[in-house]
Amino acid sequence: MSTTTVRLEAIAYARSGDKGGMANVGVAARDPRWYPVLLRELTAERVQEYFTDRAGRTDRYELPNLHAVNFLLHGILGRGGTSTLRLDPQGKALADAILFMEVELTEAEAAPLRNESRA
Numbered sequence: 001m002s003t004t005t006v007r008l009e010a011i012a013y014a015r016s017g018d019k020g021g022m023a024n025v026g027v028a029a030r031d032p033r034w035y036p037v038l039l040r041e042l043t044a045e046r047v048q049e050y051f052t053d054r055a056g057r058t059d060r061y062e063l064p065n066l067h068a069v070n071f072l073l074h075g076i077l078g079r080g081g082t083s084t085l086r087l088d089p090q091g092k093a094l095a096d097a098i099l100f101m102e103v104e105l106t107e108a109e110a111a112p113l114r115n116e117s118r119a
Contacts, residue, residue: 004110005102011037011113014095021077025094028068031112035067041103047071050101051094 008014008027011034016025027042029035039062048058056075063070073094105113 002107003104004107005104006110006113007099008042008101008103009099011103011105012099014098016092016095016098018077018092021075023073023076023094024070025073025098026063026068026070027098028066032067033112034109035064037103037105037109038067038069042069042071042101044071047073047098050098051076 011031012027012029014025014027016023018024025047027038029038042060044058044060047060048055051058051073054076055073058074059072061070061072076094
């Protein structure tokens with residue numbers, strides 16, 4: 001089966017926030033047909049690996065009614081925003097960071113992206 005690699009931002013948008021030393025990153029499909037891609041490609045293990053230099057543990061929560069997944073990144077801000085040496089101590093940039101992750105799409109999943117670029 002042939003696949004295409006795209007940045008996550010092509011099929012999803014994201015928001016992030018923080019509470020203490022934890023941050024959450026919500027990723028929602030731009031179209032419901034890409035929600036299965038999020039479930040397949042954005043596992044807790046893969047997101048943990050992506051943020052491994054910062055997060056101690058990652059939990060994933062599925063939100064099918066919103067076509068989204070939410071990740072809790074434990075310990076990514078140390079003991080909290082005021083105690084970390086991170087450039088972005090509140091974790092607001094984590095949503096942008098995850099959108100740079102590359103995901104694999106089947107030809108059928110990528111077809112809508114090709115159709116949009118022709119319009």
